Amino acid sequence: MDHIRFLFNNYGANDYIGEPVNQREHALQCAHFARESRPKDSEFVVAALLHDIGHLLGLWITDDKRYRQDSRSRNSVETEKISGDSLDKFSVRTPGRKLAETSSETQTFLEDVMGIKDGSVFTDLSVDTMGDVGISGHENLALEFCTRIGLPSRVGILAMLHVSAKKYLCCVDPHYYEQLSDASKITLKFQGGPMGNVERRQFEDKYGLETVQDAVALRRMDEKAKDPDLHVEDLETYAPLVKTLLENARLKNVFRKERDS
Numbered sequence: 001m002d003h004i005r006f007l008f009n010n011y012g013a014n015d016y017i018g019e020p021v022n023q024r025e026h027a028l029q030c031a032h033f034a035r036e037s038r039p040k041d042s043e044f045v046v047a048a049l050l051h052d053i054g055h056l057l058g059l060w061i062t063d064d065k066r067y068r069q070d071s072r073s074r075n076s077v078e079t080e081k082i083s084g085d086s087l088d089k090f091s092v093r094t095p096g097r098k099l100a101e102t103s104s105e106t107q108t109f110l111e112d113v114m115g116i117k118d119g120s121v122f123t124d125l126s127v128d129t130m131g132d133v134g135i136s137g138h139e140n141l142a143l144e145f146c147t148r149i150g151l152p153s154r155v156g157i158l159a160m161l162h163v164s165a166k167k168y169l170c171c172v173d174p175h176y177y178e179q180l181s182d183a184s185k186i187t188l189k190f191q192g193g194p195m196g197n198v199e200r201r202q203f204e205d206k207y208g209l210e211t212v213q214d215a216v217a218l219r220r221m222d223e224k225a226k227d228p229d230l231h232v233e234d235l236e237t238y239a240p241l242v243k244t245l246l247e248n249a250r251l252k253n254v255f256r257k258e259r260d261s
């Protein structure tokens with residue numbers, strides 16, 4: 001949960017790409033609708049909460065890269081003395097802009113999500129933007145994030161599929177496109193546009209109808225979660241759900257390893 005708190009606390013106040021709510025409000029509203037309709041499906045609720053976490057993770061990555069570039073010029077006198085591999089290691093060890101004083105929360109995030117344990121790795125995740133409407137490939141970053149913090153695979157897959165579900169709905173529901181917000185219509189272009197019938201069938205075959213229906217349901221909630229006047233439960237409401245999912249996934253892994261050994 002620390003990883004989620006970290007991103008929400010540092011980047012949740014950012015705009016939700018041209019919508020009247022911020023990232024945090026959008027995520028919490030989406031989780032609220034998910035919990036209301038499926039109170040017993042914790043994986044679905046947490047997927048709704050985290051479906052756009054890739055935007056926040058992308059902001060952290062770009063923020064950190066910018067900081068490291070600034071830091072390199074600030075430290076040019078020192079870095080001039082260091083050459084080749086050593087210079088790379090030096091820059092790798094530089095913490096993110098807002099992370100100069102490393103709290104234990106930040107440290108956990110760096111180690112578990114970004115893979116920085118001993119300064120030898122920065123991150124294998126890269127980001128690009130969709131003009132001014134968000135982080136390109138944020139759905140894949142969401143899957144990465146969920147996987148790296150140890151959530152069950154269904155959570156990451158449902159979070160990832162919120163973009164595909166939009167493309168899918170444009171294909172199967174003739175009225176869906178018109179209901180999209182202007183920002184969603186713009187991002188749809190960056191995301192490859194609506195699915196055609198062949199792509200739709202491939203999508204159904206790949207994930208199965210049950211998962212596709214879950215992804216579509218989550219997408220409908222995603223569309224609704226943009227109400228500036230709606231006040232919902234806070235992030236901590238979901239902490240017990242996340243904790244239970246993480247613990248169950250961890251135990252499942254332990255049992256699997258024991259069985260296979």
Ligand SMILES: [Fe+2]
Pocket residue numbers: 026051052222
């Ligand atoms: Fe969203």
